[in-house]
Amino acid sequence: MGQSIGTRIEVLGTLTCLGPVHIGGWDTTTEASLTIARDGKGQPFLPGTSIAGALRAYLAGLDLPRGGDPAAVTAALFGSITPNSQDGSPSWIRLDDAHLVADEVAPTVRDGVGIDRVSATAAANFLYTRQVLPAGTRFAFRLVADTPTATAPDYPGGWSTLVRDAVDALVTGLAQARVPIGAGRGRGFGRMGLGEVTIRSADLSDPAGLIAWLTGTAPAVSPPLTEDSSVRGDQPRDGRLRISIAWRPTGPLLVRDSLPGTVVDTLPLTDTAADGTVRLLLPGSSIRGVLRAHAERIVRTLRRQDAPADFNDALRQPPPGVDVLFGSAPAGDRDGRGHPAGHRGDGRGRRGTLAVADCHSIGQVDARQWNDIISISPDPTNPASRGERAERKERNSQREQARSGLHQELANIRQRLPLSVSDHVAIDRWTGGASDHRLFSVLEPSHRTEWEPISIDIDVTQLDRYGAAGIAGSTALALPLLLLVLRDLRDGWLALGFGGSRGRGQIEVTGVTFDGAGLSTPWQALAGQTLDTVLTAPPPQVTAAMTGWADTFEEAGA
Template identity: 25%
Template sequence: MRSTLFTVRLRLATAGGVSAPEDLRTETLTSPDGEVRVRNTRPLRRDPTGAPHLPGTTIAGSLRAHCTTIPALRDAFGPAPGAETRTASPIQVLGSITRTTTPPQHRGRTAIDRHRAAARTHTLHWNETLVAGTEFDIFLRWDDATEEQLTALDAALGHWNPRLGAGASLGAGRAQVIALGHRSYDLRSEAGLTDWLAITGPADYPAPHPLTPEPPPAPLLQRTLRIVEALHIGTGTTRPADGGGDGEIADIVTRNGTPIVPGSTLKGVLRSRVEYICRVLGAPACEHADCGHCRPCLLFGHGAPDENGTPGRARIAIGDAEIRHARREQRRHVAIDRFTGGARNQLLYTHDVITTGEFDLVIDHLGEHEPDPTDLALLTAALDDLHDGLIGLGARTTAGYGTVELTHPGPSPARTDLSALLPPGTP
């Protein structure tokens, strides 16, 4: 008998991690002015020691999908879910350890009411995520594998670019293999058996050797946008006014001090506009993003249509975009008393805003098949509407905020062309 152990070192290229929704935390926060808020946080999955955990099921599922097209590895991770015949996987995922100790970060998100075009009540929540650069060591075992199979697995692991955990369509959890090592033990020989029995923990597993990470696939669509008018994408929290002044300042989303446009914001705006374009052209577009059949649902993902249905993952991923050359300012607003026509008491508030800067909107393809030209045409049309100022990003778009434009507008599909590509009907 011969047993082979693999050590795979993964590094997160974007923030992410496997969450534990069953451990949802509810915290009560009190602001400096005494306002009480409830914050729901979806935490990361952790092991018994409290360290962030990468489950073996997540690893095995990703590797199965990655190796399906390789003849020598087609059944190496067992049959796909739903297969009539069930067999054990020849490759065992022994577990993983987290190598990086950087504290996780928290990101707030909310849903938008489709009728009011404003934040939906009671949907603000927080996700706990590992920062980009977090590393994991993954340990695999394969008994009695042929040399051809071991060579194929070694090559496949070197080209593995997984997306681990939730938020794949928002660019979260994209990882790269940065080191790889394996060793075979002949348990029929005295030396091989002695070395095998000397393994007492992860430190005794084969040391991974550095390798050049596989570059990510080329994006489906990439455009640079310039901020034309003040942009405010808030965190849902406030901080005391600078210099100890009155009132509080509504914070903007940042990463390591750099302002960003979250992928969830970009995806939400593009989805809403694609739905609008489909309706204008008479194509199906459901109202609650859960039918699972219309073009927007297939492109951007959808929830479960009913209690017996299953949600579907998006065909595309839109990640966070860092704002370059950002100029940050504070703008004050006050509510007007409708009876006196003057300023209302205690309703002066301040927004952090970005008045100038530019960022790259990058859309990656997640599907197993080639990108659909109709999807690309719809996304291009939505970006044209963003460039023309018909829609905006972030808060207070009805007050002139959030206007952006493409730095290099390209050719856009005519509505007649889109109409020919989209079949009419109802979702």
């Protein structure tokens, strides 16, 4: 027997990628090991299941304006299944697949590599490629929420108020880009913003309302749906701590592109948006990797423990505090090395609660202009055979002409992207002179390059769930460990990007601010504070957390 429906609310809008987005597909390509989902026309799309899952997870950690248990509210709205039975409840919120607004879009490819904890170099057999949708890609969004006429849940105002408050909260979260969608959220993927929002509502239990809905004449309203709605722009109480780090490079800083240049050997990594603009890119995965490596170094130093020799063990067995902030891999026998499935706790991996967004340069250039720069090459014509020495001289002349053209192109964009070519040569250990065939060049952004602030997001609600699941020891170490890592980043101990051991990647942090609402203790004490304030005059909750951190290692004999 069907359920009776009262009011129906429909939300229409446009979801725009604010950074790279990846929702895994099922096909394979030669350019990437991880592809994106495509619809029947072969175009990228966002499955409704992925959007619904992201919204459900977001609502479960959100404090609605009239209170109520978030878990019970989420189960009532999105449905639930009683374990080991056929009982359950339906979902009153439905999401359509989101298809492209434009005709087509060209996905880009991101490379990923694991860093060995012992050698600090690329880990063997841990290189992968992933297709992502570029920033600016737009999708048509549709959400439908029904108000049942059945018995109301335990929420002030009943079903009608609950559905309206939930829709308000979800629209707000999407509009403010607080609901990541898809994979790779810890490395900054999945940031999407909802715009061009249109909301219409009709009472389907009333004949006039039903006719208005079916004929498309139901009145459209703009958020907020209620006078006290959070859509007005108030910060949602979603239990997420947001950290903004203002910084500037003190020297050359880049992440190396996997593809070599035609005139220079090493190019900086860039990101091409859907509108055809190119900016320098410092990936969230790169920043997150630096923070994770330093966090592991701190804890292992205090515990007087070496990093595991096997890279897979390092991923499965991170130190306490690191496991909940940055995540851990499943303990199953995935690589055939004979590890028992339960050799680490329950054998399941954990999703990290710390996410870092991609960081871009402020300056940008047109994609065509950038392609002209990186595609400059020597004249391919071959001189007539005049001996090896003459041919070498001719090739050097052609290369110098190409270099001259490159410098001219760089001069044209210097005000937007200050780049220069830096030549390097290896020194022969025996003669003390230049090593033969060891000359290489790098296209380097200078210290005058302006960058966006680094944005870090901590899902405190998920941390609390980990604590309730029996790993409270790790969650208690998360806050002190985070503050120590941020302090060392501020003090210049961490280098970002490529070539940190040879002087590149040094930065100067000019400010670190904390923001968030709906946070639990002790995290709530950071909201509205700066890192300098927290470290010089720590709130009592932070002092207690740091004292517990010290006691933990003293009891362990460290």
